[in-house]
Amino acid sequence: MSLPDHLTPRRHPDTAFRVFEGEAVLISPAQNMVRTLNVTGSRIWELMDGEHSIADIAAILSQEFEVSTAHALSSVRAFVQELAERQLVQLAS
Amino acid sequence: METAFVLSFAGLSFRIDAPEPEWSQRLQERYQAFLADEAAADWRIALRHAPDLPQAAADWARHEATRTEFHIASYRGRVDFATRRAQVLTPDLQRAPSALARTITFIATVILPREKDGLLLHACGLASDAAAFAFCGPSGAGKSTIAQLVPPTLQVMSDENVIVRLSEAGPILYNTPFWGQNTPETRIHRQRIHRPLKAAFILKQSPRWSLRPLAPSQAILALLATEKVAVERTPSAQAWLDIASRLLAQTPIFELGFLPAPELWSFLAEQGFPIPLSSPESRHVPPRPSHSPTPS
Structure with a gap:
């Protein structure tokens, strides 16, 4: 089941990150995990500030990366879902 | 004989309290180029002699709030980043340098990015x-x-x-x-x-x-x-x-x-x-x- 578009994802406060030339490196001591994100994933990560909804993020990505809103929405939902399952983001409605 | 001495390098300083004069002397000889004035020490590390300390069955480290405890190989210790004190136990003088090296390098990995750029x-x-x-x-x-x-x-x-x-x-x-x-x-x-x-x-x-x-x-x-x-x-x-x-x-x-x-x-x-x-x-x-x- 995909996530509702009105949810506002927020980066988990226990995840350290830094963006290097557009690519984010995430470190989660609690998960004992290091992960890199490509440019698109990094942009989504930066927008997950607890203020932007999934729909907001998809709209911004659609504009910045020149892809359809439907494609952006699908990508953002899947990406947020994956990060939520890994406890790297928190979801609020 | 004084059993304490201070190691200083790269802007970090550690006062080492050795358990016995012989330990202190041997360690000071080893680290002679890095000895410094005692007043310069930011950290205090108590090196303890624990002849019955067993080898760790499996290495572990536990981090809670400002404290870290560990048992790695034949070294067991704890570090408190709030009080800037640490204690490390080792079974003999021969393994004391390794015990100190492990403890001090761990402290350095944590405090260098936070405090020393x-x-x-x-x-x-x-x-x-x-x-x-x-x-x-x-x-x-x-x-x-x-x-x-x-x-x-x-x-x-x-x-x-x-x-x-x-x-x-x-x-x-x-x-x-x-x-x-x-x-x-x-x-x-x-x-x-x-x-x-x-x-x-x-x-x-x-x-x-x-x-x-x-x-x-x-x-x-x-x-x-x-x-x-x-x-x-x-x-x-x-x-x-x-x-x-x-x-x-x-x-x-x-x-x-x-x-x-x-x-x-x-x-x-x-x-x-x-x-x-x-x-x-x-x-x-x-x-x-x-x-x-x-x-x-």
Whole structure:
């Protein structure tokens, strides 16, 4: 089941990150995990500030990366879902 | 006889309380070049003699709030970052240097990014008259081999632990008193050395020579894989990433595929790293990586 578009994802406060030339490196001591994100994933990560909804993020990505809103929405939902399952983001409605 | 002494390097200082005068004397002889005025100590480390301390069945470390406890090999201890005190137990004098090295390098990995604009690098540091190079890697990557191949124009700073600190003039590489556990004493020369860091190389044993500039995120992952990195707590990890980011802005980092042979130095010279290297024009700038439009 995909996530509702009105949810506002927020980066988990226990995840350290830094963006290097557009690519984010995430470190989660609690998960004992290091992960890199490509440019698109990094942009989504930066927008997950607890203020932007999934729909907001998809709209911004659609504009910045020149892809359809439907494609952006699908990508953002899947990406947020994956990060939520890994406890790297928190979801609020 | 006083059993306490102070070790100082790269802007860090540790007062060591040894359990017996003989321990203190032997350790001071070992670390003579790094002894300092007692008043300079920021940290206090109690070294304790525990003759019945068993070998850890499995190494462990536990991090809670400001405290870390550990039992690694035959060393057991605790570190409190709030009080800046630590205690480490070891079964005999012979293993006391390793116990101290493990404890102090762990403390350094945590406090350097947070307080000193620096990082401890798990690296072999080499210095010329004017510059330094760091050859980084996890255990078994070839740091000791690099140290054994060193040409006369370069001096080994340490084959295991060096410290880089950022400054307005650029990154400076400092040595530490701590060398590889298996390095013969005859090869160890403990002297205080610091030089401008010109480049860092991530070691990769390979059937052929190669040198590849690393994109920033690749360099970060490679440095994280070198083991001695403070990512045990979120603030530590964030501080490490922030300092590493600044280091990358000032220092080129390469993946060095190498064979354990003295031709290493001529290979590096062919790549624009004459030994000794003094010209800033020979720096390499990593190219920008290509990106996929799909999140990963």
